[in-house]
Amino acid sequence: MTTYAILSAVPMPIVVTDARERVLALNPLATGLLGKDQVGRHVVTVIRQPPLLQAISDCAAQGRVSEARYIRRDHAHETIYRAICTPTGEGGVLVSFQDVTSLETAGQMRRDFVANVSHELRTPLTAIQGFIETLQGPARGDQAAADRFLATMSKEAGRMIRLVGDLLSLSQVEGEERIRPTERVELHAILKSVIRTLGPAAEAAGVELLIETAAEERWLLGDPDQLMQVFVNLTENAIKYGHDGGRVILSLSEVARDPILGLPALQVDIRDFGQGFDEMHSHRLTERFYRVDSHRSRAVGGTGLGLAIVKHIVNRHKGRLKIHSEIGKGSCFSVLLPTG
Template structure:
C-alpha cells in the first residue's frame, strides 16, 4: 500500500488507528492514534509504546498470519483510567492494523451496576438476617415469654420498616432517573411549597428539640416545576438538617431571588437549608450525593436513613435544570443550596 493512500485511509477513520509494519515498527497513525501512543513513537518498535502483554501477544500473532482478534487495553493518564477495546487485524502487505474503541463509559456503567447490586444486597441482608433470627427465636426459646416477644416484635417492626423505606427510595430513584431528561411542565408556588413542607416536619423537629424558621417566603413565587418532586427535595434536606443539626438548635430555610446565577446563566431562585450541627468533613462533600454513601453509616441507619436521599435530591434538581451546592465546616454546621431557574 502506498504511503499517501495509507495515510488518507487512516485519517478518514474517526477511531484511533495505528499501522504496525512487517518489521514491527509503528509505521503510521492517524491523529487519534498519535494522541494515544505519542508522535515520537512513530518509526520505532511498537513495544516501546504498547507494553501490555495481551495486546503485544495479539499483535505478534496477527503479524505472523493469525486471524483478527480483540483485546482489552487500559491506560492511566493523569485524570482517570481509560479503557479501550482494540481490534488487531492483518494489514495488506504484512504487519497489523490496530483500531481503538473507547469503552471507558461502558466499563464505568458496568461497575456502577455491580456496586449498586452489591449495596442493595448488603442493605437488605442485615434487616432480613435480623428478622429471620427473631422469628426463629419466637418459634422456639421465646415462644412462651411475653416480655421477650414484645421486644422482639418491636425490633422486627423497625427492621421491616427499614426495608420498606429502602424499597420506596429505590423505586423513587428509578422513577426520577427515568424522567430526568423530561423538564417539568407544571407551575408551583415555591414559597407555599416550602411553608407546607416546614409545617409537615414541625412535629418531627419539635420531638428532636429543633426550631424551624422560614426566611424570605412571604411573597408567592411561581416557578416551572413538579410539585411532588420538589416537596421530596426539601422534605429530604430539612429532615436531614433536623436529624443531624443537633438538639436545641435552629434550622433555617431561606428563599430569595437571584438576578443572575453563573451556573444557570440567567435569573433564578435560591433555597438554602442551613443547620447548626457538627458539620461534615470536607473530604466527604464530593461524594455525598452518591448512592448509599454515608458519612457515618451506623448513625445514618440508626436514624432510619437509606443512603439514597441525597442521590434522589441530585437527580430531581438536575431534572429541573437546577444546581445543588453543599457547604460545610466541622463544628459550624452545613448549608445545602438549591438554585432553580425562573421561567
C-alpha cells in the first residue's frame, strides 16, 4: 500500500512536511481543509497560523510531539482543530488535525451553565444572609421587621427550590431526548388537565383561561407527563407575563403537512393578549436563563429554564416550537407535534 493510500484511509486531515518545512504529502481531507495544489509549497504559505507553525518548527527541531490549535473560519462557522505534530525522522513532521469543535462548544456551554446557576443562586442566598444578619443585629426584637424580612426570605427560598426543581427536570429531559415516546396520547385530555391545574392561578391573576378546539379526539405518540409539562409551562408563562391582556386561549388544530417537519401534525397554540415583546428575542428564548426582562421574570418567580425544558421535550417528540409576539398585542407559542 502506498503512502498516499495510507494517508487517504485516515479519517482526519493529515499533512506531512519534509526537513525544509515544505509540504511533502497531504490526504484528501487535508486538501479540503487547506486547499488544492499545496504539495511542494513551504508550510508557512499553507497554514498561516503562527501557533501551529511554531509547533511544527519545535517538533522538527526537538524531535518530539508538540501540538497547537488550528482555527478555520468561513462566513458562517468556526471549526476548531487540535493539531498534533509528530516527528517522522530526518526532520520531517506529520501534522494531524482533530476536530474538537463540539468538545470546545460543550465545554463552553458547561462553563456558562455553571456560571449562570451560580449567579441565580448567589442572589437569593446573599439576600437571605443579609436578612439573617439584620435580624440578629439591628432588627433584633423588631417584630414588624422580622415579619417583613421572613416573608422575603420565604419568597427567595421558594425561588431557589423552583430553580433546583427545574434544573433536575432539565437534566432528566435532556437525558431522555433521544428516546422516542411510544405511548398513545390524546391531546384534548391533556389540555383540559392544564385548564384544571392552572384555573386557580389564572383566576387569582384576573385571567380568563379558555380552550378552543373541536370535540374530536386527537391522538399521537407521546409522553403524557412531559407533554403536560410543556403545556403547563407555556400556559403558566402566558398567565404570568400576559395577565394584563385579561385572557389566555389554548387551541388545538390539525396541520395537513407541516413544511418543516414534512409530516402531518397537531398544533397547539397558547395565546395571550398582554404586553408582548420584540420579535428579536424569539430565537433566544429557549436558551437557558435567557430572559426578555430579567427583573420582571424574577419578580413573578421565573427561573429562566422553563422554555429550555419545553424545547428539549418538543425535540424528543420530533416536533417544533414556534414563537410569535408583537409589542402591545400579546404572544403566541405554538407546539407542532407530528402524527405521521
